[in-house]
Amino acid sequence: MPTLIAWVAWRHWTPARAEVPQAQPVHSVPLEPMGLRADPLADQTVAALIGPWSGADGATGPATDRLAAATRLMAGWTSNGALADWGQDDAAAAAADPAVVAALRAYVSEGRALPAWADAAKVERAEAIFMEQGPLSCTLLFCSSLPECYVLPNLAEVLHIAGQLEQHTEHRIRQTAAMVFPVMMKGGLMDASGAGVAQVLKVRLIHATIRHLILRGEPQTVRGQVAPRLQAGAPTGMHAALMSHGWDVDRQGLPCNQIELAYTLLTFSYSFLKGMRTLGLGLPRADEEAYLHAWNVMGHVLGVRRELMADTMEEAAALFERIQAQARGQTVSPDARPALGRALMQTMERTIRLPVVRGIPVPLTRWLIGPDTARAIGVDERVSWPTRLLFGAGRLLVRLIDTVVRLFSPGFSLSRMFTRIVGYHLLTHFLLDQTRPLNLPDQLLNPLTDTVAAWSDDPGAPGWLNRLEDRWTTTGHWRPAQGVGTTKRPVPDAEAVAS
Incomplete structure (x- = not known):
């Protein structure tokens, strides 16, 4: 038994990165030039x-009106199938500025096409993985x-100046x-009835x-330093804040260059899979590659x-590390990262009603992303000693119990149960509040609500474990008090396209 405990402890405290072999230089693409490349179609x-x-005021007046019109028209992109003939026989498009409609139609016509290498079977498997993990997927998204x-x-x-x-x-x-x-729900990317392509x-x-x-100005034509725009008082509104900030392109x-877009993509794919490994729930290689x-x-x-x-x-680990290493070499002042990281942690803590797990997002996030990354983004505040004790001892105990019990019951996982509990409290606050639907x-919205409702039980867990989970969440389906889809949403405002 002492040997088993020592082995489990060693496996548990070893960083997840050590479990990913270093790749050969398959990603030999120089990163530096990618910082000056954006997105020609969207731009x-x-x-x-x-x-x-027209000088510093190019996006005021009529330009702002056209952006607002585009935002209203994009509300009609309700599904992937709706994109195919969008703008034809559409009352909203017929009443809008023809130049705005033409620009959006050209964009949709080219942008909605999936790549020739897209594999429907792999995409379908990835959708199933996300939904099988349910609230655990939400925990990894947030933490x-x-x-x-x-x-x-x-x-x-x-992110700071935009929002x-x-x-x-x-x-x-x-x-x-x-x-x-919308991307990860069934058919989100590949089916006409899905909405992933439309949302993206x-x-x-x-x-x-x-x-x-x-x-x-147009991104591909701007180089050097864009001076902050001087104005009386603090900028009011999203557009003013963006145009007033200034930027040094060189x-x-x-x-939002190609490096940042590629890195953000990895945070939703590689970070999720790495988190699964950290939790002791790593997927088979074929499933990871499908995701x-x-x-x-x-x-x-x-x-x-x-x-x-x-x-x-x-490949993902190598590229992720290359981009993060490049970021570590950058010096910025003021640094927006700590305020963003702390605000995220505080927001999550406020949503968890159970006092015993309210402080868990901070140590859980540190564990999932690593101490160096946590310090860089300000997730370094002290948590109460009961929380530290609960999380630290709980990690080792959970891994030990999971390792032993899975020898007899492969579907058993306390690690999954506890992350499901955290995910329940986060998603019911952020996603299922019927007073402010997504x-x-x-x-x-209605299929999303039905999907979350079906997450109330872990199909891989024994019944007694699901009943134990109910004591920390709720009994029965995870539904809001009223149907989310019946709540009226406000019309997007003029600056929603940049929010």
């Missing part, structure tokens, strides 16, 4: 919407993927979920809008270059 579309820039997004200093700066996320962290979480769930194309235009407004690269593949298909729709995509965990079409 051309936004350039057509904004029109010619691994989102925190890892803040590691790149320039990307964090863009003032320290004050609007919940908005960031909910907007991210509004993209992830909206996000792609948001990135391009941010680039244009920060640089106050030092920082383009905002990476599905997100690569999504990355294609998002405008990520194929040479910056990883097909295996070894900004998604009703035909997508």
Whole structure:
């Protein structure tokens, strides 16, 4: 028994990165030039919407009206199938500025096409993996993927100025979920009835809008330093904040450049899979590669270059480390990352009603992303000693029990149960609050609610373990008190395209 405990402890405390063999230099693409490459299709579309820039005020007046019109029209992108003939026999498009409609139609026509290498079977398997893990997927999204997004200093700066996320962290979480769930729900990428492609194309235009407004010009033509725009008082509104900030293209690269897009893609694919390994729930190699593949298909729709995509965990680990190493060599002042990281942790803590697990997001995030990354993004605040004791001792005890019991019951996992409990409290607050539903079409919101309701029991766990989980969550289906889809949502405002 002492030998077994020692072995389990060694396996448990060894960083997940050590379990991923270092890849050969399959990703030999130089990163530096990719910092000056953005997304020609989306950038051309936004350039057509904004029109010619007139000094520092190119995106005011009529340009703002056209961006607002584009935002309203994109509300009609309710499914992948709706994109095929969007703009034809559409009352909203018929009443809109023809130039705006033409720009969006050209964008949709080219952007909705999936890559020739997309494998429907792999994408379907990835969807099943995400849904099989259920609330655990949400825990990894909140405690691994989102925190890892803040590691790149320039990307964090863009997030800061685009949304003032320290004050609007919940908005960031909910907007991210509004993209992830349509992508990973059944048929989200490959079926006409899905909505993943439609949602990703909206996000792609948001990135391009941010680039244009920060640089106050077309990204591929701007080099050198974009001076902050002087104005009386603090900027009011999203567009003003973006255009007033300033940017040094030679030092920082383009905002939302190819490196940052590729890294963000990895936070949703590789970080999830790495987190599963850390929790002792690693997937078979074929499943891991299917999951990476599905997100690569999504990355294609998002405008990520194929040479910056990883097909295996070894490739993903190598690229992820290269990009993070590049970020560690950057010096920024002021550094937006700590405020973003702390705001995320505080927001999650406020959502968990159970006092005994309220402080768990901080140590859980540190464990999943590693101490160095945690310090870089400000997830280094002290937690109470009961929380430290509960989490530290619980990790070792859970791994020990799981290791032994799985010899007799392969589906048993306390690790999965506890992360499901955390995920339940996060997703019911952020995603199932019927007073503020996600900004998604009703035909997508209702299936999402049904999907989450079905997560109330872990099909791989014995009945007594599910009953124990109910004591920490709720009994019966995980549904809001009223149907989410019946709640009326506000019409997007003029600046929603850059939010």
